[in-house]
Amino acid sequence: MQLESNIILDKARKGDKKAFGSLVIQHQQYAFNLAFRIVCNEDDARDVVQESFIKIWKNMKLYNPNMKFTTWMYKIVTNTAIDQLRTIKKAGLVNIDDFHEKLENIYADNPETQLNNRETGRLIRMISDTLSEKQKLVFVLKDLQGLSSYEVSAVLDLPSTSIKSNLYHARKTIKKELLKILSYERSNR
């Protein structure tokens, strides 16, 4: 499997568009997950994925095979998503009135409750709006994407100490924010 991936990568680096198509199919879901968790919107995430793969194609010759392809891809997707996020104007406060019950159920450990894309996006946005850009990226890459600290460090070009402290503060803020949301919802019932 790894050998096959390397062959595809090698062909794509030499300008084989068919091989690059296979690469897109193989990685676009991961790229979409990351983009969605940063921009918190399906359409914007699709745009980010598209733009990122075009950048990857244009810079394929610059790809260093010593680095994992996914790390390089995450780097490009993260930067593109951040650029996209800066151009999107914040549309005021996020309202989660229509799914606060689901949130309560999750908080109360009801495993069957699930959120759809739109709800998940709104929830991530509501929580991550209170974080700094660095904290948000570290939280998304580490806690939501499940990357190792080493990979997060490589994607964001940050030292591991900075990753740890940003993650600590991000989690602390998220906990506080969740408590605030849920206590507010309870008091308004």
Next chain:
Amino acid sequence: MNCELIKKKIDQLVFEKNKLTRSEVSGHIESCNSCKEYYRESMAANRIIGVMQKEPCLHDPAGLTNNILTVIDEVEQTPKSTKINNNGKIIRLIRRTLAAASVSLMIIFGIEQYIIFDKIIKLEDAASNISNDPGNISIRNLVHFNTGNQIEFYKQLTTDKPNNQNHIKLRTRIMVARISSITISEMDNFRVSQLRKAIAAMNGN
């Protein structure tokens, strides 16, 4: 045990699934209400983070792949404007060369001008000291002749202390005075020689 330390261990247990801290944490939260509450909140937050970890659904993945490859095809077919880039590079190179040349010329001529002025002044000052004849054509006399009361400034110039602004201005004025005096003197010499020739011619005749 320090509650702050336990809270860090709770984070490690809840978010990073570090089970090595479990016994330490469970022992402490039995007796500490604050840490118990922290643990409860962390677990609840982790459940919500768990929901956010759920992979978002990518609708129409084949459509996305096609879009990407179509845009790449379009990008590939667009002719690259290498000519414009080359022209831009040439213009940039010419600009830089001209800038470097002008700076070099300014430095060279600036230094040269200063050296020449300095040498002339020193040379003529030395010449004026050789003879005390007020009729000789030394710069001191010429300046005196052309600038009248500026002679005091001229004296200052010859003291080898070129540290004020007036120094350069006055040197320039001295040079102008010198050139004009030499011109007048040459013209006078020319007229005298013409007169002599005329007298000789008359005497000869």
